[in-house]
Amino acid sequence: MPDKSKRQKQARLLRIFRKIHRTTGALLFIFFFVVSITGLLLGWKKHSDGMILPKSYQGTSTDLKEWLPLDSLHKNACKIMHDSISPELSLELERIDVRKDKGMVKFVFIDHFWGVQLDGATGELLHIEKRRSDFIENIHDGSILDYYFKTDGEIFKLIYTTVMGLALLTFTVTGFWLWYGPKRMRRNS
Structure with missing residues (x-):
């Protein structure tokens, strides 16, 4: 039982x-x-x-002494965002991703899931990414x-x-x- x-x-x-x-x-x-x-x-x-994940592009120099100041690169990224995507987009940054080994800087914007990759030395556009x-x-x-x-x-x-x-x-x-x-x-x- x-x-x-x-x-x-x-x-x-x-x-x-x-x-x-x-x-x-x-x-x-x-x-x-x-x-x-x-x-x-x-x-x-x-x-x-x-x-899904944007490719990271290669810049011209991995030597930080040859790079432009970060504020100049930021101004370039903001100008590119407004000129290439829309002047209405917010330019508030989520993060700046410095890729020394690639000679590149990514500026990732917080409000719209866009990013801009710039050559660290020249400030030239490498890639605009969603x-x-x-x-x-x-x-x-x-x-x-x-x-x-x-x-x-x-x-x-x-x-x-x-x-x-x-x-x-x-x-x-x-x-x-x-x-x-x-x-x-x-x-x-």
Whole structure:
């Protein structure tokens, strides 16, 4: 008789884990779909032949003594953005990426996912790039909502990554139990 009671408790626990697993999966299906697709794209970005991650172009000199001052390069990048893309675009920078080994500087703008690569020594344009990888990354980690709603402190990203991390942990635990529980029940009977 005690074996039957133990088996019933294990079966009840298994049903609870199955329900949690199924409900979590149903509620978060679209988010898991988005995270998986964007994760795949980000994993392949360096092998996308410039479609996702722009190629880094080579400048004329890797000797920093021969480079123009950063403020001159910045002015060139801003002029190129307004002349080549649109005079309406914001020139607020997200970052400046100095690639000494390539003799190149990237200016990545915050409001529109555009970037400009300049030769560090001459200030000449090497490439204008649409930063698709940055956009995909913002979707992947939920910060795209912070970007569009202009929130401080990345609150949407924090909530999104917390929910998705806890959901993945829940899936791992319940999924393991859904695999192991029946094996344990068969072994005990």
